[in-house]
Structures are given as structure tokens and as C-alpha cells.
Amino acid sequence: MSFVWFVRHALVAQFSRLPPAEQFLRHAVDAGVGSVALLTLLIFFAGMSLAVQGYGAFVRMGGQEFLGLFCGIGGVRELFPVMAAIVCGARIGANLAASLANMQISEQIEALSVMGIDPMRYLVAPRLWAVVFTMPLLCAYADVVGLSASYFAAVVQLGVDQGTFSAQLREIIRWQDLAVGVGKGVAFGWLVAIIACYHGYRAAKQEGAAGVGVATNRAIVHSTVVCIVLNMILSAILYA
Amino acid sequence: MPEPITAPAIELDGVSKAFGANKVLDDVSLTVRHGSIMVMLGPSGTGKSVLLRCLVGLLRPDAGRVLVYGEDVAALDESRPRDRARLFALRRRFGMLFQDGALFDDMDVGDNVAFPMRMHTDLSEAQIRAKVADKLRRVGLSGVERKAPSELSGGMRKRVAFARAIALEPDIVLCDEPSSGLDPVMSATLDELILELHRTLGMTFIVISHDTAEAKKIADTIGLLASGKLVTYGPAADVFAEGQPALRQFFERSTEGPIRVL
Amino acid sequence: MSQRRGPLEATLAFLDFFAAVLRCLVTGPHFWLETLRTMDILMRRCLIPVGLAVAPVGAVIALQGVGVFRMFGVEGLLSSMLATAIFRQYSPALASVMVAAQAGSSIAARIGTMKVRGQIDALAVMSVDPLRYVVVPGFIACLIIAPLLNVLTTALGLVSGWFFAVVLARVDHGAFVDNLYSQVTVTDLWIGLAKCTLFGGAIGLIAGFAGLRTVGGAAGVGRAANSTVVTTIIMILVIDYFISLLLLWLGV
Numbered sequence: 001m002s003f004v005w006f007v008r009h010a011l012v013a014q015f016s017r018l019p020p021a022e023q024f025l026r027h028a029v030d031a032g033v034g035s036v037a038l039l040t041l042l043i044f045f046a047g048m049s050l051a052v053q054g055y056g057a058f059v060r061m062g063g064q065e066f067l068g069l070f071c072g073i074g075g076v077r078e079l080f081p082v083m084a085a086i087v088c089g090a091r092i093g094a095n096l097a098a099s100l101a102n103m104q105i106s107e108q109i110e111a112l113s114v115m116g117i118d119p120m121r122y123l124v125a126p127r128l129w130a131v132v133f134t135m136p137l138l139c140a141y142a143d144v145v146g147l148s149a150s151y152f153a154a155v156v157q158l159g160v161d162q163g164t165f166s167a168q169l170r171e172i173i174r175w176q177d178l179a180v181g182v183g184k185g186v187a188f189g190w191l192v193a194i195i196a197c198y199h200g201y202r203a204a205k206q207e208g209a210a211g212v213g214v215a216t217n218r219a220i221v222h223s224t225v226v227c228i229v230l231n232m233i234l235s236a237i238l239y240a
Numbered sequence: 241m242p243e244p245i246t247a248p249a250i251e252l253d254g255v256s257k258a259f260g261a262n263k264v265l266d267d268v269s270l271t272v273r274h275g276s277i278m279v280m281l282g283p284s285g286t287g288k289s290v291l292l293r294c295l296v297g298l299l300r301p302d303a304g305r306v307l308v309y310g311e312d313v314a315a316l317d318e319s320r321p322r323d324r325a326r327l328f329a330l331r332r333r334f335g336m337l338f339q340d341g342a343l344f345d346d347m348d349v350g351d352n353v354a355f356p357m358r359m360h361t362d363l364s365e366a367q368i369r370a371k372v373a374d375k376l377r378r379v380g381l382s383g384v385e386r387k388a389p390s391e392l393s394g395g396m397r398k399r400v401a402f403a404r405a406i407a408l409e410p411d412i413v414l415c416d417e418p419s420s421g422l423d424p425v426m427s428a429t430l431d432e433l434i435l436e437l438h439r440t441l442g443m444t445f446i447v448i449s450h451d452t453a454e455a456k457k458i459a460d461t462i463g464l465l466a467s468g469k470l471v472t473y474g475p476a477a478d479v480f481a482e483g484q485p486a487l488r489q490f491f492e493r494s495t496e497g498p499i500r501v502l
Numbered sequence: 503m504s505q506r507r508g509p510l511e512a513t514l515a516f517l518d519f520f521a522a523v524l525r526c527l528v529t530g531p532h533f534w535l536e537t538l539r540t541m542d543i544l545m546r547r548c549l550i551p552v553g554l555a556v557a558p559v560g561a562v563i564a565l566q567g568v569g570v571f572r573m574f575g576v577e578g579l580l581s582s583m584l585a586t587a588i589f590r591q592y593s594p595a596l597a598s599v600m601v602a603a604q605a606g607s608s609i610a611a612r613i614g615t616m617k618v619r620g621q622i623d624a625l626a627v628m629s630v631d632p633l634r635y636v637v638v639p640g641f642i643a644c645l646i647i648a649p650l651l652n653v654l655t656t657a658l659g660l661v662s663g664w665f666f667a668v669v670l671a672r673v674d675h676g677a678f679v680d681n682l683y684s685q686v687t688v689t690d691l692w693i694g695l696a697k698c699t700l701f702g703g704a705i706g707l708i709a710g711f712a713g714l715r716t717v718g719g720a721a722g723v724g725r726a727a728n729s730t731v732v733t734t735i736i737m738i739l740v741i742d743y744f745i746s747l748l749l750l751w752l753g754v
Binding site for chain 1: 574587590603604611614618735739750
């Protein structure tokens with residue numbers, strides 16, 4: 001089963017009919033609410049790191065007053081959405097891949113087909129919708145948490161002037177930037193979900209437990225790499 | 241025939257083990273003669289596998305002593321370095337046939353069988369290869385050395401696992417449900433294999449099973465474990481003659497009797 | 503391994519586990535061949551994903567930096583910012599995150615699979631200590647490959663940054679190269695390598711721990727791989743932050 005084949009069928013299943021509300025909701029809550037704590041923790045530290053590291057770099061060149069610019073651009077445009085994608089690739093993607101792979105090796109997916117239920121429509125489509133819907137929200141949330149963390153680190157810990165920092169933030173961050181971050185979230189979400197479902201779906205029955213491990217591992221790695229590369233391409237198109 | 245050794249291979253003395261509120265072994269005491277074939281029967285989920293795992297220290301009983309040639313396995317705590325070393329040394333007297341074989345996926349058949357020899361002996365590669373071929377021949381699988389475990393059928397995997405279990409010609413071979421998941425002919429082949437190895441190598445076999453035909457065929461000592469209690473235990477001929485109700489129920493495949501599952 | 507799973511119990515069990523691994527490291531026997539084999543496998547698996555994930559970072563920093571530095575007319579300084587960011591921060595952190603994603607999850611999945619299939623028990627019954635045979639090799643392998651990969655990703659990050667800045671954004675090549683090393687010193691490289699070694703070792707340990715604690719069949723294997731990646735990424739970011747703070751404070 002090739003990836004192209006899988007994507008084509010998944011797209012057909014995804015857009016032919018909207019998934020049942022409770023299925024969608026269950027997966028959306030699972031992906032979204034389940035990731036919030038992890039995301040908050042990670043983005044908070046990433047935001048603080050950004051400020052501390054930026055400060056360290058600027059101090060050498062004598063330009064620490066540009067820290068606001070640095071955090072605004074580096075954080076909102078790049079780091080926070082990408083971090084959100086990595087975190088979700090690791091958590092949501094791995095969960096999707098592991099659950100589908102487990103269903104595949106315990107013959108549950110075959111059982112569905114035998115019962116005349118299209119697994120693409122029943123299993124894959126609701127998950128795709130759920131993650132596509134959740135990821136942009138998580139990205140927007142990541143922007144808020146990350147910027148607060150950078151602000152906290154810069155102003156409280158490093159003693160950068162509060163007025164300068166926030167003035168620079170306001171100056172450099174436009175609504176378009178936030179929109180781009182959220183838009184990246186949609187793309188990342190769909191990719192994380194489709195890659196994870198593909199690897200989970202492809203697990204071979206004979207492999208048993210090993211198949212679940214392989215699917216999980218591949219889902220995490222492929223979705224991370226794809227999101228980072230896609231981020232670069234999107235940034236190059238939008239900002240260069 | 242094996243020379244008479246008086247010291248028992250295994251002695252259990254008041255062994256109990258519980259998982260939470262679930263008493264899996266309840267005051268089990270028994271002795272396994274050196275060079276005998278002991279078959280422990282019992283319905284599924286009654287702690288037969290737990291019993292086996294207690295013998296090699298994979299699990300520690302909550303109470304009681306597990307003597308292997310006079311040494312108490314239950315007293316050894318795997319998390320204490322000195323006990324750990326002792327435990328690992330003691331385990332070299334055992335070979336174990338796991339329920340699903342537990343062959344290593346990332347090694348081919350030959351390497352799987354050679355593994356214990358590579359780890360514990362100084363044999364040359366040529367000697368190891370000869371021994372691997374010999375062990376595989378004994379289980380009726382000559383020439384499969386280069387195959388991957390995933391290419392084999394369930395019965396073949398089990399026989400390879402058997403070859404690995406006897407690779408170091410251990411004193412005691414533990415078999416966890418050798419016939420589960422196999423067709424009757426393959427099960428019978430495995431039984432023959434146990435008898436054959438017992439005759440030629442004189443090992444002690446401890447077999448966990450719910451297959452009564454297997455028990456009749458190979459056992460010289462037989463036990464029945466139900467709800468964690470050792471219901472009956474003794475020389476096979478005596479146990480069959482005695483006609484213990486639970487045992488009779490087991491052999492007659494009846495739902496009526498002391499063993500209740502519903 | 504215990505079945506109870508409170509956070510406190512897990513922490514204590516992890517400390518126990520850590521001590522046991524250290525003991526295995528100091529005392530023999532060591533399975534060097536198995537360690538080399540593990541390193542070889544992990545290196546092959548990590549090379550491409552780690553390279554692919556870290557290389558774009560240089561380009562993205564250059565891309566966002568060019569605009570700002572031009573605004574202030576100091577685009578020549580772009581390369582020193584790029585070098586500092588890559589040497590000290592992004593290459594070590596991202597390389598470690600990717601090692602966690604690839605090597606960590608595959609080690610945890612492999613050991614977890616062995617656990618649920620009874621192969622770990624089989625090792626123990628054959629008197630081969632699973633800690634020595636499967637955990638320690640993974641630990642040593644991660645300890646070594648993470649800094650090695652960092653060298654590669656540092657170079658890749660600089661090259662991709664150079665490519666974007668000089669080839670695409672037409673920053674002057676001479677200025678770029680001249681300023682590249684104006685702010686970074688050999689110390690920065692050492693700091694990056696030390697961080698990677700630390701993170702790599704922690705990844706190997708956590709993966710081995712999660713793998714050995716796997717329960718619950720195939721689904722458990724997925725959980726072990728997943729929790730390894732999540733735990734290690736948290737650990738990397740949190741520790742990295744405190745290291746940055748410490749270095750800033752020390753003025754290194």
C-alpha cells in the first residue's frame with residue numbers, strides 16, 4: 001500500500017461526508033485537551049529559552065535592546081508553531097499510529113471491513129478532521145504561552161526594559177504573522193495525522209507487537225521531519 | 241537410563257503468590273525428582289505460569305521457599321547486586337521453552353540457538369555451529385539456520401525455541417504450554433521430542449499444560465493446580481488410579497465437578 | 503518490574519534503574535559487539551532524519567534574520583548571529599530532540615517488544631542480564647551518537663544558513679565568512695557537544711527504562727515509545743533552559 005494510494009483514499013473518505021459528531025469530538029478532545037499540559041510546559045520553557053539565548057547572543061554584539069524583535073519574529077513566526085508541531089507529532093501522532101497499528105495487528109480493522117464498514121471512513125476520517133481542527137488552536141495557544149514566557153524571562157529575569165520589549169513586540173508582530181502561525185497549524189495538523197494514520201494502518205499482522213513499535217517510531221520521526229521542512233518552505237514563500 | 245540421583249531437583253515449600261487480592265498460588269508444596277518428567281495440569285489462569293516463573297526467579301513468591309538443588313531461589317532478590325549474580329548463575333541450570341517461543345526477532349534461527357553458547361561458553365565458532373546443527377537435528381529441523389523466526393510456522397518456532405532451551409544441556413527444562421496453539425500432530429511430535437530428549441540426555445522436565453493427552457503420554461509425576469491450590473500431586477500411575485474428582489473432571493472435559501469457571 | 507505506577511514510585515524505580523545501569527557500566531561483562539551493532543543501527547536510522555530536521559533551521563534563521571539586520575543596516579553581522587544560535591543552541595537542542603524521536607523511540611519500542619514477547623525473560627533465564635545485554639548498549643550508543651550527530655548538524659545548519667543568506671538573499675559572501683567566527687569560540691562547540699552527550703545519555707536511559715517497564719501487549723509497546731519521546735523532549739527543553747541560564751550567569 002503506497003502513501004499516495006492511502007492519501008487519495010483518505011482524502012475521499014475525509015471529504016465525502018463529515019464524520020459523526022461524537023467520533024470527531026472524542027478524537028478532538030483526546031488530541032487537544034490531552035496535549036495542552038504538555039504543550040504549555042514545553043512552550044513555556046521554549047519561550048524562556050528563546051529570550052535567554054537571544055539575550056546571550058545579543059549581549060556579545062551589544063544589542064540587547066533588540067530582544068523584543070528577536071523573540072517576536074523568532075517565536076511567533078517560527079519557533080512556537082514548529083514546537084507545537086513537534087510536540088503534537090510526538091504525542092498525537094504517536095498515539096494515532098499506535099492505536100491504529102494495534103487495531104491492525106489484532107485484526108480489528110479486518111473485522112470492520114468484514115462487517116462492511118469502511119475503515120478509512122470510520123477510523124481515519126474522524127481522526128484527520130479532529131487533528132486538523134485542533135492543531136491551529138494549539139498553535140494559537142502556543143503563541144500566547146510562548147510570548148508570555150519570553151516576556152517573563154526578558155523583563156523579570158534578565159531585566160530588559162519592559163516598555164522597549166513590548167513596543168518592539170507590538171511593532172514587529174502583525175496580525176498576518178499570527179494568522180500565518182495558525183495557518184501553519186492547519187497544515188501541520190493534517191500532515192501529522194495522515195502520516196500517523198498511514199504508518200498505523202500499514203502495520204503488518206505478522207509483526208505483532210514489533211509492528212506497533214515500528215509504526216509509532218516512524219510516525220514520530222516522519223511527521224517531525226516533514227513539519228520542519230514544510231515550515232522552512234512556507235517561511236521562504238511567505239517572508240522572503 | 242539416567243543414574244539414580246537422590247537429591248531432588250526442585251522442592252517447593254509453602255509457596256504463595258498473590259497479585260493484589262487475587263491469590264494465584266496458595267501454599268503450594270511439592271518435590272520434583274531429578275530426572276523425572278513432571279506435568280502440572282490446571283485450567284487456564286490458575287497460576288501454572290506463575291509457578292514456572294517462580295522456579296527461575298522471574299517472579300518472587302510472597303511466602304515459602306523454592307529450592308533448586310538445595311538452593312533457595314525465593315530468597316534471592318533480583319534488585320540486590322549480589323543476589324542478582326547468584327540468581328543468574330543458578331539460572332544456567334535451567335532451559336526454558338516459552339509459550340510463544342520468545343525467539344529474538346533480530347537474529348536468525350542459528351544465532352538464536354547459538355546465543356546461550358556464545359554467552360556462556362568458550363566454544364569456537366565451528367564447535368558452536370556443529371552443536372547448533374546437532375540441536376536442530378534433535379528437534380527435527382536440520383538446515384534452517386539461516387531462516388528468520390518470522391519465516392517459520394508456529395510449530396517450527398516452538399521447536400527452534402526448544403533447541404535453544406536445550407542448547408547448554410541444562411539440568412532442568414521448563415516447558416510453558418508446549419502444545420498450546422499447535423495442531424494435534426505437532427503437539428504429539430513435541431511430546432515425542434520431550435520423551436526422546438529425556439531418554440537421551442536425562443534432563444528433568446517440568447511441563448505446564450492443560451492438555452490431558454499430553455500428560456498421560458509423557459508424565460511420570462503429575463500435579464493438578466486449581467484456584468491456586470495443589471489439588472493432587474504424585475506419581476502418574478497413583479494419581480490416575482486414585483481418581484481424584486477434579487482430575488477426573490479435567491480428563492473427562494466436563495463442566496461438572498469441583499473446578500468452577502463460571 | 504513493579505506494576506504500580508504512581509509518579510513517585512516511577513521516580514524511585516528510575517533512580518534504582520540508573521544505579522543498576524551504572525553498576526553494569528563499571529563491572530563486567532560488557533557486550534561491546536552488541537554496543538557497536540546498536541550504534542551502527544541507530545546511526546543509520548538517525549543520520550537522515552536528524553540531518554533533514556536540523557538543516558532547515560539555519561536557513562530559517564538566515565531568512566528571518568536578513569530582514570531585521572537589513573532594517574538596521576548591519577546585515578554583515580547576520581552570520582555571527584547565525585553561528586552563535588546554531589553552535590550553542592539550535593543544533594544541540596534539535597539534534598537531541600531528533601535523537602530522542604528516532605533513537606529513543608526505537609530503543610523503547612525494541613525493548614518493549616522484547617518484554618511483551620517474553621524475550622527479556624528468556625534472556626534472564628539464559629543467565630544473560632537484560633540490563634547488560636539490551637539496556638547498556640543502547641545507553642552507550644546514544645551517549646556517543648548524539649554528539650557525533652551534533653557535529654554534522656552544526657555544519658549542515660551553517661551551510662544551509664550560508665546558502666540562504668549568500669545565494670538567495672545576496673548577502674556579501676566575504677562579510678558572511680569574515681563575521682562567521684567573530685562571536686563563536688571553540689568553547690561554544692564544546693558546550694554544544696557536552697549538552698548533546700548529556701541529553702544522549704539521558705535518552706538512552708529513559709528509553710531503556712520505559713522499554714523494560716512495558717506492560718499490556720502491543721498497545722503497551724506504543725505507549726512505551728510514545729512516553730519515551732515525550733519525557734525526553736520535556737527533559738531536553740527544561741535542562742537546556744537551565745543550562746542557558748547558568749551559562750549566561752557564568753558569562754561563558
